[in-house]
Amino acid sequence: MxxxxxxxxxxxxxxxxxxxxxxxxxxxxxxxxxxxxxxxxxxxxxxxxxxxxxxxxxxxxxxxxxxxxxxxxxxxxxxxxxxxxxxxxxxxxxxxxxxxxxxxxxxxxxxxxxxxxxxxSCGALTSALTMNKGYTKSILADIPDLHVANSVLLFESHRRDAVSLITERLSLPYFVKPNAGGSSIGMSKVKEDAALQEALDKAFDAANTGRQVLVEEFVTGREFSQGIFRDSAGELVVLPATEVRTTREFFDFEAKYIPGLTEEITPADLTDEQKDRASRIIREIYIRLNCRGMVRVDFFLEAETDRFYFIEINTIPGQTPQSFIPQQVRAFGMKESDFYAELIEAALSSSTQ
The missing domain is CATH 3.40.50.20 (Rossmann fold)
Known part of the structure; x- marks a missing residue:
């Protein structure tokens, strides 16, 4: 070392x-x-x-x-x-x-x-890229068995014509979110066009998000979050998935941080085929984006088609005792202390190569 x-x-x-x-x-x-x-x-x-x-x-x-x-x-x-x-x-x-x-x-x-x-954590380029949800989707769009929702990426110069750009290209309901935000801040589900402008303003004006907005067609299905990391031996390890069930319209800031609004099931109830497919996809995402350390991938499993839809990737996932990654580490049969030690040793090993 x-x-x-x-x-x-x-x-x-x-x-x-x-x-x-x-x-x-x-x-x-x-x-x-x-x-x-x-x-x-x-x-x-x-x-x-x-x-x-x-x-x-x-x-x-x-x-x-x-x-x-x-x-x-x-x-x-x-x-x-x-x-x-x-x-x-x-x-x-x-x-x-x-x-x-x-x-x-x-x-x-x-x-x-x-x-x-x-x-x-991930390097500078990967970290910057993955904070931009629209750019990330473009890079991952051709991964086998991974689907991305139809979307429109809006910049400040699009703001005046945003409503017409969306209604011409996408079908209701819409999911409107800042393109570079976190913790679900500034996000809205839009069920009718009359509510679209308010949702766009909320997303554009969210602090520290770069005044870019991503609007996607809403995917109906089960929502999952799954971690992956590279250990000190250089091997990729996919953690068990967590299923997120919330009483709210979607997994927003309140659902994430107010107890009782969300049920989180770790490990998630998936078939062996679904687990294998998710693991294969997540490994490819990690490699394609040149990730390092631990990351968390969020995805939908569409109800009618059994297709995995990419939501986003988080390169500095939360680490409270209740957060997804610590839950998944425990479900994997690993102590959090050993997991964090692996991340440190992997960072030190990669710096000497």
Whole structure:
């Protein structure tokens, strides 16, 4: 394992030192609140006998670590290091648990690439691309057995003519969502054209989503979410799927985060053929998009046709105890602590290749 210099130690006897992990959280959007909950859980699961873990908050006004004494210590952005009690802490790896910008859209990954710090998530290009739902669908459209809903991608320049563009090309009901958002913020299901303009305005004006809107024909069926990761040996591992059943019109922000509105079944009740087909598709998605670390793929199984329809991919999936990935890791028979260790070791291994 390749180690950077830590705490100013230079003697060979320090080669057995624990791996220093920057647990990167926070962010510039409303999803920061979820990021903190996710990173708190990851922190609780990481083996402190093996890893020295330093939570690092990325906020608009500052990047910082809060010491055990409650002191706010700024990050040196030249090399993402900390100076604590006169000692410089240089990290071996960044564990990114930051939903939304700049942790999920490639900006932070590009910075880490420039300073040479390994990290646990997809690379800069893949992260940026997958935040754009429309572009992602274009790349995945010809994967065997994977279907994509008919859609229209709208930019700000289309806004004046958006209603006519949609009604000419798509059939009701519509699913309207920001093209670069997360946590289902700004999404609407539209059952009649009279409600379309309000839904478009809501999606266009959603904060930090790039003022682009994706409108899709609504797919009726069962909804699933399924994780996949590359382990420290370089093997792709597909986790068991979770089925999402909600009392709401669709799996929106409230359904995701208000207890009691959604039932989540892990592992999902799928036939062996459906499991094999989903696994094959998800592996191809991971490879096609050049993913790294863990990702989560959301999809529909259309009621009448038994076709899998791609919804979206999440490259920094939530990690609260109730989140899909931890549920699936447990259903797979793995401890979360071992799972997170695999992600760290895989990031370190890939950085030395």
């Amino acid at each position: 390749k180690h950077r210099e830590n705490n100013g130690c230079r003697d060979d006897k320090y080669l057995h030192m624990k791996t220093k992990v920057a647990l990167v959280t926070g962010g510039y959007t409303g999803e920061a609140e979820i990021s903190f909950k996710s990173s708190d859980f990851v922190y609780s699961q990481l083996d402190k006998a093996k890893y020295d873990v330093y939570p690092v908050t990325i906020a608009l006004d500052s990047w910082f670590h809060v010491s055990e004494q409650g002191i706010k210590i700024p990050i040196n952005r030249e090399d993402f290091s900390l100076t604590i009690d006169g000692h410089v802490v240089k990290f071996d790896v960044a564990f990114i648990i930051l939903h939304g910008t700049p942790g999920e859209d490639g900006r932070l990954q590009g910075y880490f690439d420039m300073i040479g710090l390994p990290y646990t």
